Amino acid sequence: MKKVVLIAALAVFGVSQAEADTKVFERVLGNGLKVLVKEDHRSPIVISQVWYKVGSSYEPNGITGISHMLEHMMFKGTDKHPPGEFSKIIADNGGDQNAFTGQDYTAYFQTMAADKLAVSFELEADRMRHLHLLADELKKELEVVTEERRMRTDDNPQAKMAEHFNAMVYASSPYKHPIIGWPSDIAAYTVDDLQAWYQRWYAPNNATLVVVGDVQPEQVFNLAQQYFGELKPSDIKPLKPQAEIEQLGPRTMTVKVPAKLPSVVLGYKTPSLKTAEQDWEAYALEVLAGVLDGGNSARLSKDLIRGKQLAVSAGAGYSLTSRLSSLFELEATPAQGKTVQELESALKAEVAKLQQTLISPEELQRVKAQVLAGAVYERDSGFYQAMQLGMLETIGLGWQEADKYVDKINQINAEQVQAVARKYLQEDRLKRGLLTAITFRC
Amino acid sequence: MRIFLFGWLLLLTTPVWASAKIEHWQTAQGSRVYFIHTEDLPLVDIQVVFDAGSARDGEQYGVAALTAGLLDTGADKLNADAIAQSFDSVGAEFSTGSATDTATVALRSLTEPALLQKALTTMQAVITKPTFNPADFEREKKRTLAGLTQQQESPGDIANIAFSQALYGAHPYAHPDSGTLETVNKLTRDDVKRFYQRYYVASNAMVVIVGHLTQQQAADTAEQLLKGLAPGQKPEAIPDVMMPKSASTKHIPFPSTQTHVLIGLPGSYRKDPDYFNLYVGNHILGGGDLVSRLFSEVREKRGLAYSAASAFIPMLKPGPFLVSLQTRNDQAQQALDVARKTLADFIAQGPTEDEVNAAKKNIIGGFAMRFDTNKKLASYLSMIGFYQMPLDYLDTFKQQIEQVNAASIRDAFARRVKQDLLQTVTVGNAQ
Numbered sequence: 001m002k003k004v005v006l007i008a009a010l011a012v013f014g015v016s017q018a019e020a021d022t023k024v025f026e027r028v029l030g031n032g033l034k035v036l037v038k039e040d041h042r043s044p045i046v047i048s049q050v051w052y053k054v055g056s057s058y059e060p061n062g063i064t065g066i067s068h069m070l071e072h073m074m075f076k077g078t079d080k081h082p083p084g085e086f087s088k089i090i091a092d093n094g095g096d097q098n099a100f101t102g103q104d105y106t107a108y109f110q111t112m113a114a115d116k117l118a119v120s121f122e123l124e125a126d127r128m129r130h131l132h133l134l135a136d137e138l139k140k141e142l143e144v145v146t147e148e149r150r151m152r153t154d155d156n157p158q159a160k161m162a163e164h165f166n167a168m169v170y171a172s173s174p175y176k177h178p179i180i181g182w183p184s185d186i187a188a189y190t191v192d193d194l195q196a197w198y199q200r201w202y203a204p205n206n207a208t209l210v211v212v213g214d215v216q217p218e219q220v221f222n223l224a225q226q227y228f229g230e231l232k233p234s235d236i237k238p239l240k241p242q243a244e245i246e247q248l249g250p251r252t253m254t255v256k257v258p259a260k261l262p263s264v265v266l267g268y269k270t271p272s273l274k275t276a277e278q279d280w281e282a283y284a285l286e287v288l289a290g291v292l293d294g295g296n297s298a299r300l301s302k303d304l305i306r307g308k309q310l311a312v313s314a315g316a317g318y319s320l321t322s323r324l325s326s327l328f329e330l331e332a333t334p335a336q337g338k339t340v341q342e343l344e345s346a347l348k349a350e351v352a353k354l355q356q357t358l359i360s361p362e363e364l365q366r367v368k369a370q371v372l373a374g375a376v377y378e379r380d381s382g383f384y385q386a387m388q389l390g391m392l393e394t395i396g397l398g399w400q401e402a403d404k405y406v407d408k409i410n411q412i413n414a415e416q417v418q419a420v421a422r423k424y425l426q427e428d429r430l431k432r433g434l435l436t437a438i439t440f441r442c
Numbered sequence: 443m444r445i446f447l448f449g450w451l452l453l454l455t456t457p458v459w460a461s462a463k464i465e466h467w468q469t470a471q472g473s474r475v476y477f478i479h480t481e482d483l484p485l486v487d488i489q490v491v492f493d494a495g496s497a498r499d500g501e502q503y504g505v506a507a508l509t510a511g512l513l514d515t516g517a518d519k520l521n522a523d524a525i526a527q528s529f530d531s532v533g534a535e536f537s538t539g540s541a542t543d544t545a546t547v548a549l550r551s552l553t554e555p556a557l558l559q560k561a562l563t564t565m566q567a568v569i570t571k572p573t574f575n576p577a578d579f580e581r582e583k584k585r586t587l588a589g590l591t592q593q594q595e596s597p598g599d600i601a602n603i604a605f606s607q608a609l610y611g612a613h614p615y616a617h618p619d620s621g622t623l624e625t626v627n628k629l630t631r632d633d634v635k636r637f638y639q640r641y642y643v644a645s646n647a648m649v650v651i652v653g654h655l656t657q658q659q660a661a662d663t664a665e666q667l668l669k670g671l672a673p674g675q676k677p678e679a680i681p682d683v684m685m686p687k688s689a690s691t692k693h694i695p696f697p698s699t700q701t702h703v704l705i706g707l708p709g710s711y712r713k714d715p716d717y718f719n720l721y722v723g724n725h726i727l728g729g730g731d732l733v734s735r736l737f738s739e740v741r742e743k744r745g746l747a748y749s750a751a752s753a754f755i756p757m758l759k760p761g762p763f764l765v766s767l768q769t770r771n772d773q774a775q776q777a778l779d780v781a782r783k784t785l786a787d788f789i790a791q792g793p794t795e796d797e798v799n800a801a802k803k804n805i806i807g808g809f810a811m812r813f814d815t816n817k818k819l820a821s822y823l824s825m826i827g828f829y830q831m832p833l834d835y836l837d838t839f840k841q842q843i844e845q846v847n848a849a850s851i852r853d854a855f856a857r858r859v860k861q862d863l864l865q866t867v868t869v870g871n872a873q
């Protein structure tokens with residue numbers, strides 16, 4: 001009974017804490033730029049992020065990776081600032097900065113002393129509409145991106161397997177191609193391609209400005225109006241749906257690369273929170289991922305790494321916040337003397353167990369305790385909080401979803417977890433990838 | 443963390459920045475404790491740190507890492523499942539791990555007493571009564587061997603291992619933290635138990651606490667966590683690092699599309715009087731964020747690499763100074779030449795005053811971002827505690843940066859980064 005008391009304490013405590021002081025202030029400027037502000041006065045700093053609704057899933061074939069390429073070119077000068085000056089000004093003002101591109105977003109950020117927020121706004125507003133794309137700069141940056149691809153993917157067997165796996169998993173969904181793009185597409189970008197992509201997506205009415213830190217919302221809104229207010233909006237044409245076609249049976253592939261250890265990945269097609277017919281299904285899948293891989297006491301560590309000692313590593317993942325339907329994945333590397341086939345059977349047995357037997361009350365409480373505590377821990381990082389708001393807004397769920405997360409997880413019961421396991425973790429929705437270790441050649 | 447806000451307000455009236463108030467004392471058994479009280483968030487970060495990193499491996503490379511990794515697989519009457527369940531059920535984050543100088547047992551928990559107490563009770567057992575069961579030992583050893591096997595598919599990992607060997611020769615910093623296939627294969631359960639008994643003792647332990655606890659609660663927590671730990675003895679001093687006798691270049695063939703390049707030598711240590719000159723100098727050379735000479739020469743001007751950087755990694759004894767980049771195999775020599783020339787020019791001429799001013803502006807302007815989260819604050823406090831840096835390290839940080847100038851940087855680099863001692867390692871499919 002002691003456990004139940006503890007959890008009750010956690011629930012009361014965690015939820016009240018999570019609800020305290022997390023107010024987000026929203027203002028939409030006349031040109032459509034949405035501005036979100038969250039105060040955090042623990043330190044005299046500010047995090048400023050600009051999120052664009054564009055990423056690799058927006059790209060047609062032939063120019064895959066162009067969102068990422070454009071992200072690189074955004075540091076290469078505007079009508080007002082020559083190449084390199086952006087970074088220099090941020091550095092001179094004590095700032096940290098960078099950018100990242102995903103399947104569903106492209107985002108730029110600066111972290112600065114709170115009184116330097118205007119420096120960030122001035123530069124971000126400038127490059128939102130006045131980027132100067134130069135052929136010479138593109139030529140060099142193409143090489144940089146190609147080196148990035150070599151480093152991240154080409155020379156990394158696990159990353160290579162993931163890339164090939166994605167290419168098999170999706171037939172008609174744009175999640176098929178890698179964020180960084182296919183090599184021949186990267187090699188063939190022109191300034192015109194980039195200019196067209198920039199014109200199409202970089203506009204205040206296709207962006208969200210997220211500010212978290214030691215600031216006052218009203219001051220941030222005024223500053224945003226001052227720097228971004230005059231930018232002209234664009235006519236943003238809606239995206240084509242590009243829905244994934246129904247899968248009619250399991251798919252399997254083998255990737256032979258010079259890896260030293262084999263591995264297996266199982267992927268089941270699942271809706272995300274955005275595409276789920278009912279919200280709870282997505283949250284139940286999130287709990288399911290926690291049951292399998294939420295900490296060292298979760299099933300994969302307990303049963304496959306320790307108990308049966310079939311795997312040296314094992315994991316499960318679900319993408320709650322993707323714009324389009326994605327996958328529930330299980331992956332593992334066999335222990336010495338065990339085969340990927342044995343491991344695959346064990347992973348499928350874990351899936352079958354979830355379908356046949358309700359998860360225990362202790363497991364469900366454990367996942368909920370972790371989610372509640374996690375909601376407090378994540379408030380230690382302003383950057384993470386800004387990321388969460390920016391991502392939810394950009395994929396079209398709305399930042400308000402962040403405040404509902406803990407409650408929604410809390411409402412999930414064992415029957416719902418079993419129901420999504422039965423509905424989505426089915427053999428016909430399965431994709432299976434094997435990484436085969438082959439001998440190195442030098 | 444109202445202390446921060448208070449410090450900031452204080453800045454308006456006085457030039458002194460009160461970064462964070464560090465409380466320091468010793469447990470009854472003499473272990474050092476470092477504490478920073480923070481408010482606003484009901485959480486606490488705790489680290490128990492031992493001088494028990496891979497520098498203590500002796501000939502048994504990997505024994506420190508395996509010992510740390512085994513701590514939470516069995517303790518007192520708890521098995522691995524029960525230990526994990528005890529932390530997970532209260533939403534605590536727990537980990538054990540080791541690096542070159544240190545082994546660390548870390549906890550992040552909510553401060554609600556019932557939750558925290560459950561996590562602390564288990565953490566105390568893990569620290570003071572690990573059982574090192576034979577079955578757990580065998581399993582974790584095999585997992586370590588699998589990890590070491592997997593390292594062999596990464597040109598970056600292979601380069602790092604060869605680089606440490608080139609820099610440190612017979613010194614304990616030379617071998618990889620997780621050991622080698624050969625040495626880990628030979629490890630026995632008794633080796634791990636002996637290592638634990640020797641190094642996981644009160645006189646070799648330190649506790650770091652950052653969070654929403656009172657000082658009394660922090661003191662009780664530290665006493666509780668180390669209760670039952672044998673007093674033991676401080677380990678012998680780590681030997682001094684000998685500089686390499688001459689420059690060397692080593693190429694390791696590997697079937698990758700890129701060649702990984704590392705250039706460097708034993709660099710700076712934590713109490714190094716040259717540290718701030720080397721730190722600011724390196725910021726200009728290759729440490730800055732998207733603005734540095736290496737970034738500009740290798741990436742911006744020539745598009746030769748995605749990442750081109752340099753760093754000093756200060757440790758108890760001089761840790762590595764390294765210049766690193768990765769580039770397409772057929773242009774590895776060109777990139778290596780550019781990196782070497784950039785470094786040589788910097789050593790010979792030093793930075794310009796403009797560069798020094800820009801670097802200072804960046805470092806000082808971004809000072810508050812160094813510890814804007816409890817996590818970062820805890821890792822600073824751990825560094826200050828373990829290396830016994832002055833408690834006002836953060837308070838005097840900006841002042842130390844201010845004192846640096848172009849001449850002092852040039853002088854420090856000339857003395858400390860000797861071109862004729864540079865070690866170069868390349869890994870890739872060279873033409």
